[in-house]
Amino acid sequence: SKRFCYLFAIRSFKISGVALCALPTPKMTENGLGHREKVLNMNTMNPNVKRVEYAVRGPIVQRAVQIEKELKEGVKKPFSEVIKANIGDAHAMGQKPITFFRQVVALCAYPDLLEDNKFPDDAKNRARRILQSCGGGSLGAYSASTGIEVIRQDVARYIEKRDGGIPSNPDNIYLSTGASDAIVTMLKLLTSGEGKTRSGVMISIPQYPLYSAALAELAAVQISYYLDEDKCWGLDVSELRRAVEAAREHCKPRALCIINPGNPTGQVQSRQCIEDVIRFAAEERLFLMADEVYQDNVYAEGCQFHSFKKVLFEMGPEYSNTVELASFHSTSKCYMGECGFRGGYMEVINMDPQVKLQLTKLVSVRLCPPIPGQVLLDLVVNPPRPDEPSYATFIKERTANLEILAEKAKLTEQIFNTVSGIRCNPVQGAMYTFPRLTLPEKAIAAEKGQAPDMFYCMKLLEETGICLVPGSGFGQRDGTHHFRMTILPATEKLKIVLENIRAFHKRFTEEFS
Amino acid sequence: SKRFCYLFAIRSFKISGVALCALPTPKMTENGLGHREKVLNMNTMNPNVKRVEYAVRGPIVQRAVQIEKELKEGVKKPFSEVIKANIGDAHAMGQKPITFFRQVVALCAYPDLLEDNKFPDDAKNRARRILQSCGGGSLGAYSASTGIEVIRQDVARYIEKRDGGIPSNPDNIYLSTGASDAIVTMLKLLTSGEGKTRSGVMISIPQYPLYSAALAELAAVQISYYLDEDKCWGLDVSELRRAVEAAREHCKPRALCIINPGNPTGQVQSRQCIEDVIRFAAEERLFLMADEVYQDNVYAEGCQFHSFKKVLFEMGPEYSNTVELASFHSTSKCYMGECGFRGGYMEVINMDPQVKLQLTKLVSVRLCPPIPGQVLLDLVVNPPRPDEPSYATFIKERTANLEILAEKAKLTEQIFNTVSGIRCNPVQGAMYTFPRLTLPEKAIAAEKGQAPDMFYCMKLLEETGICLVPGSGFGQRDGTHHFRMTILPATEKLKIVLENIRAFHKRFTEEFS
Structure with missing residues (x-):
């Protein structure tokens, strides 16, 4: 009955798209003797760990990293950079740190700076x-x-x-x-x-x-x-x-x-x-x-x-x-x-x-x-208080960051909902959109053993450099398809991302219709 | 047979001294209804977690923290401060950070400092x-x-x-x-x-x-x-x-x-x-x-x-x-x-x-x-290299820290081995001594259910403010008793600590003989 529970847990929540890439059978090349099994191998390792899946950093992201390296090495691609909209990583997408926060961290790390006049008193305190x-x-x-x-x-x-x-x-x-x-x-x-x-x-x-x-x-x-x-x-x-x-x-x-x-x-x-x-x-x-x-x-x-x-x-x-x-x-x-x-x-x-x-x-x-x-x-x-010297800057920075996010949330919803075959709920909060994709039957049948939205996202990555996470990595109702995209790219870049996805979706739909 | 394994694991390694302090039976005071069990209680929680023991931060350290608070509140004690020789925490015992390391961390945390002339070029690079x-x-x-x-x-x-x-x-x-x-x-x-x-x-x-x-x-x-x-x-x-x-x-x-x-x-x-x-x-x-x-x-x-x-x-x-x-x-x-x-x-x-x-x-x-x-x-x-401006200071700081530790390692061994009833191996490396205690039979019998070296360390803490970890928290051969002490207190303080332990050991031995 224990086994039944595990099976149920897996069955009730298919993350079919995030399996690790299959490796060729190990050739024992590291082992001069050629006949010894590893002590720690796929049969002896913790079976619970094998069941773990984490799509946000799964195979699609590994491929994105690979493509970045290829770009650096001069491999020709139909795009010039990989845009990682797979993970809620604001600074990586260009958001600047709150000045006050970093001043205090620097002061704590190197307290000699407490003598420095460049730092405001509230940060020093x-x-x-x-x-x-x-x-x-x-x-x-x-x-x-x-x-x-x-x-x-x-x-x-x-x-x-x-x-x-x-x-x-x-x-x-x-x-x-x-x-x-x-x-x-x-x-x-x-x-x-x-x-x-x-x-x-x-x-x-x-x-x-x-x-x-x-x-x-x-x-x-x-x-x-x-x-x-x-x-x-x-x-x-x-x-x-x-x-x-x-x-x-x-x-x-x-x-x-x-x-x-x-x-x-x-x-x-x-x-x-x-x-x-x-x-x-x-x-x-x-x-x-x-x-x-x-x-x-x-x-x-x-x-x-x-x-x-x-x-x-x-x-x-x-x-x-x-x-x-x-x-x-x-x-x-x-x-x-x-x-x-x-x-x-x-x-x-x-x-x-x-x-x-x-x-x-x-x-x-x-x-x-x-x-x-x-x-x-x-x-x-415990951020700067109204009577403290860093307050004005702090409020300005915080407000700006949140206003930009709100603007991008709106923009994302609006543009996606103009695309036939993409339907998007309002991004009321957080940093993500999880739009629903209508995929042609042929695309769904195209790749056996791979979730259709994984197939879609992988193709999007190869053609546009945009890295998203397929809905199958988060779970979704059977027969539905989604992706998760962060709203974090800078506004101008986000517009391009949204336009590129729109164009890709049209191409994809046509290709498999 | 699984149960047998667990039992064996516990039996083969008695950490009798580190059990959590017993709590009075819960009085359901938080619960107005007075009759509902918690969803998460000692019977429903993860039994593996219950078996976990971690003496280095166990009950003796909790008591040390309490005593520190009592001292602050003005409670009279036969000592003026708690000396935590229970954990390998060098900075807490007064060791200074390596200047170069902290300069680089501060520069990374607050990159505006990269414009500051006070920082050496190698740190900036x-x-x-x-x-x-x-x-x-x-x-x-x-x-x-x-x-x-x-x-x-x-x-x-x-x-x-x-x-x-x-x-x-x-x-x-x-x-x-x-x-x-x-x-x-x-x-x-x-x-x-x-x-x-x-x-x-x-x-x-x-x-x-x-x-x-x-x-x-x-x-x-x-x-x-x-x-x-x-x-x-x-x-x-x-x-x-x-x-x-x-x-x-x-x-x-x-x-x-x-x-x-x-x-x-x-x-x-x-x-x-x-x-x-x-x-x-x-x-x-x-x-x-x-x-x-x-x-x-x-x-x-x-x-x-x-x-x-x-x-x-x-x-x-x-x-x-x-x-x-x-x-x-x-x-x-x-x-x-x-x-x-x-x-x-x-x-x-x-x-x-x-x-x-x-x-x-x-x-x-x-x-x-x-x-x-x-x-x-x-x-x-990747510390400063010989051709870099921070090299000399770095080497000076590193050498000083290691030399002082070597000196304290020697000092600890020497003083402990002058005490009748304490036998101490050379501290060849790391940051600890684990001397063996000869305890009087009466002391061993004194506290049922508590490891004798826990009894000893608790008494030492109450009388001298010195916080050590009993050997039972690390495991030891049955019938032997030890404690772990760090060699990290500043040399002058370490001398006092060692002298206080020597005096305590003598009193303790007399009291229970």
Whole structure:
């Protein structure tokens, strides 16, 4: 029955397009003896790892990197550069860092600069305060495994302010190596049982493949619930209920993961929807995981970010005293886009105090999250205040970054929806569009063993240099086809990208009709 | 039989001292309803996580943090500060960062400084070169999941130079979030099977508890081999053979982990010993994992660091073409001690090419190691050259750090060996001493359920403010008692620490005699 669960998990969520490229049979060339098997080979390695898939950096991206090298070596292509719209990597696409953030990081890294008149006083004060809470006054010391205490306090104050005064306890804050780290840690804690009692975790389809990858690695059961593309990727509780009831036959549902604003689908959930989800989690006794790393990335009129924590507390003690919640944030997205620093945090609510000790113990094995990432996180939650010298520049930079993103979100939707055979929901938030493709039957039949949208994206890459991720890498309803594209290329470049995709789609449709 | 394996793993390695402090029965105070169990509780959580122990940050350190707070609040103690000699955290103990390293990090974080005349040209050149290989010229972009390509090239060149020209291929280099990250990733790959075919991994006793913690989490079987305290914590192949043969009864031995220079035991392995270990791994078909993060920390006369890679290649093609090896290094130790940056790398040798693809896929799920840590690693493997302006200062700083460590290693051994009831091997390398304690029978009987050396260390902490880790947290032969102490406190402070331990040991022995 355990095997059945795994099969189910795989069957219920076909990521057919992201298998690794097949390698030729090993020729034992490295081995002079020619007859010894490797100790660690495909048969002896961890079978859970084999099941892991991560399309965002999958074979299409590997091919993109190859093409970049070919271009450098002078190989002729019908384009002059590869445009990587596969990953939410704002700085790589030209977004500039927030000046204040980088000034403070530089001051912390090399404190001799504290004597330098070129740096504003507020940056110096932040740096001094952070260094005082580092061992030996150095970024090079380990911090507490849960993160530097003053930074956890700053995070708690940030959450309180964001949520209109609902209290946040620094003891519930765990800093992390990006949000991914904390998400995997929580999923790890939640995984137990065998066979029909194996933990099941509900994730949306389409989803961000960190979730399916972590569940595969942990051999936990993935319970897929579908977002409603026709309702702007909305979440309906009846679909949650269908999914959990079906799953009860073969596993023990324990957790429900929500990404809001949505990745890869860009929707922003209404307050009502969040309430419904919380009520559902309470009824069904599910641990809630709210991935809120795009909380500042809300563009559509009438849309607003509501944190799960705030809604939970506004629903009254029946919920706020019982529903277990972990919510996640990161330095990688929003207006700052500092992915490389790997900063993040998780807040846990209503967690069993003994489990919390276990969590603290577990994170201590990896010593501590990277200190420069912790510093950056501190600046995100404690940016310049109106009375400080860096405030004006900070606000200008932040506003500009968010306005440009909003403009590109609109532009993307508009242009795609002019293309016959591409249908695109509004990009209400986050950094992605996940448009639906109508592909000719011949194209769908063309490549056996490869997802049709993988075939499409690979061809797009070869012909235009544009690197997208096929919808099959995120999961989608059977028979539908999509891709995920970031809205991050600079506006002028984005226009060209959108035009090139439009032209490609027309060619592709004609070729296979 | 699976259950038997787990039990065996626990029994064969008693870490009795590091259990979490017991909590009172939860009073359901958070829960207004008073009758609902948590979804995630001690019964439903991941049982493997419950088995994880990590003494270096265990209850004794938690108590130390508490005492620090009490001191701040004005609580009277027989000491004025807590001295944390529990963890190899050089900067926290006052060691200064290498100037050049921090200059380059600051320049990379805030490239406006590239216009500043205060920075030397070599630092600027390094920063420019690194930024050119970052997406968008920013530390804020993700890198390839295996790390920035030019840094992997620099690592390969560093290894070649270190190993007298034996070639290193950048495609075999995986950058990581400290060495811990890469070690856990390798152990994860190596874990498979059930019951008697479950993977077994050989680790030394005493060991660094990352290994036992990771094996517990993965539910792999720990195979303990004992270092010989009477031979300066030497490693004898006959002991390896005894351990692997006993383990074959109940698991499938797949890997052998070596820490050299040793943590917590401070020994440096001879070339002959490394050869013997490699021959043993080849015969027994074990994947070798060489934890070499202390490779620059060698103090004793006549001792020298030999990398496993170099010895392997010098043994000729019979070995160099077959034995699978992963070796690990880090920015956290040696002369730089930059723990907070979480930089590190792993080199894999003779790895199955298909497994390598799986490894690359697995690390891609976590996106990339922190970029500031990658930068720091680049500086470690590519420091100022003799013809560059920062060279003289760099050499001066590095030499001073290593000389002071060598002096403290000697001092520690000398003073401890004057104490009746403490016996201490030479600290040949690394940053720790692991002296053996003779404890009075009454003290051993005093605290049931608590390891005697935990009782000893806890009492030492309460009376003197000195925070050590009991030997039971690392594993030791039954009936023996030890503690691990870092040699990192500043020389004058170290002298006081050693004197205080000497006096405490005398009092303790008298009290329980």
